[in-house]
Amino acid sequence: LNLRKTHDGELSRKYCINNIVGLVYMFNLIVGTGALTMPKAFAMAGWVVSITLISFLGFMSYMTTTFVIEAMAAANAQLRWKRREQEEIDDSDSTSEYSDDDVMVRGRSEPETKPILSVQRSGGHVDHFDIVERVEMGQMASMFFNKVGVNMFYICIIVYLYGDLAIYAAAVPISLMEVACGNHSCSAGGVKYNDTDPCWGSVTRKDAYRVFLGVFTLLLGPFTFFNAQKTKYLQILTSLMRWIAFTMMIILALIRIGKGDSEGKPPAASLSGVPNLFGVCVYSFMCQHSLPSLVTPISNKKHVGKLVFADYVLILGFYVLLSFTAIFCFNSSYLYDMYTLNFTDNCKVLDIPVLRYFLGLFPVFTISTNFPIIAVTLRNNWKTLFHRDGGTYPWVVDRVVFPLITLVPPIVVAFCTHNLESLVGITGAYAGTGIQYIIPAFLVYHARRHLEPVMGRDAVNKHQSPFRHAFWVWFVLAWAGSCLMFVTANIILTDTKK
Secondary structure: OOOEOOOOEEEEEOOOEOOOHHHHHHHHHOOOOHHHHHHHHHHHOOOOHHHHHHHHHHHHHHHHHHHHHHHHHHHHHHHHHHHHHHHHHHHHHHHOOOOOHHHHHHHHOOOOOOOOHHHHHHHOOOOOOOOOOOOOHHHHHHHHHHHHHHHHHHHHHHHHHHHHHHHHHHHHHHHHHHHHHHOOOOOOOOOOOOOOOOEEEEEEEHHHHHHHHHHHHHHHHHHHHHHOOOOHHHHHHHHHHHHHHHHHHHHHHHHHHHHHHHOOOOOOOHHHHHHHHHHHHHHHHHHHHHHHHHHOOOHHHHHHHHHHHEEEEEEHHHHHHHHHHHHHHHOHOOOOOOOOHHHHHOOOOOHHHHHOOOHHHHHHHHHHHHHHHHHHHHHHHHHHOOOOOHHHHHHHHHHHEEEEHHHHHHHHHHOOOOOOOHHHHHHHHHHHHHHHHHHHHHHHHHHHHHHHHHHOOOOOOOOOOOOHHHHHHHHHHHHHHHHHHHHHHHHHHHHHHO
């Protein structure tokens, strides 16, 4: 969303959105590709373990979302304070003349840490904690972190975006391969294919996957070298397609369960599937990095906390409904990494060819429109990480090197593996933990410490998180650290057994 501000810093009404639209935007932002990998993760971990873990992870994600909103309000307050103080200095310089002694006295009497409340009382009724300027997470990191912290922030974002691109680069060829190589004659339901099975004559399914990956790279890779702009109507179209597909899958699974033809008998608990379920759930609740663009345009932010809570409840309910209908409708051993593919070769669930092809191919269209946007975002983050003050990059570095280091690694990963469940799990478990837990916790902790000297202890942030006690910050960090150790230990032990 492009925001336009009036002369007094408030958002123009033309660019504001109401609470209902904000709720829909947040719902669409969070619910994405990760939801399609969730049914298999539920089946592998067991339904009791899954609903318990996803409920707890939803709560943790909601908590850190309130941390980010509080940090956004603190960042707005600091920017407004600095601007007001600079205006006062400029006004004083333009209306008065000082001797050298006067300047020295003035410098001692107005230290940089003058409480903002004194400015607020003399400057009118403005609430310095109003969120009217879009302050992205990178800018907040620059305001509240030291240089090492800022670099760690960008490294975490970059790793996450690489994971995102690898997931997208694998998901599209997988869908194309299954549609092109699968048996759609209604007699293939329950058939489990291997990568070495033939697709076209001597061409195996794995070869077909890599052919489609090459085509995908040739068609969408060049966008990395340019800027992705004017995607508004594409995003609206893909959102519409996504919700048609999700609604169809839930209804079709419920109909089959209602008829008594379901094949799913998932276990109640299977601890071996927990690490991957953790990563998938963290990835599926990811929204913290996009909150500034989402929250800032909301016209009435008085109830933004309730809005966020309602969104998380709705999203949790949707994830549980989608995954539970899936694991009780289909045999767990035949669930695909990409849930849509379960409807392409099973006429017992869907016997209309056009709709089966629609569900099989819809990830191709929705993911393909997002790939260039994520790629350009990653490229720009690389530039920011190595930004040189007052300098520009040589043309070759700017237009060739940065796009190549953005595009090549995820394509190589997708070439080596198309295990979507593992890609989503690892991305969520590592980079996702950093963005969803560690960064928000450190942001709100340093924002509180940073602003207390300049704002005074009596200042109240009206967007303060309900989890305001320092205990919650340390709880989130301890949870994130224990999760990282648990997932890493599980990967090592699994590889050792192999």
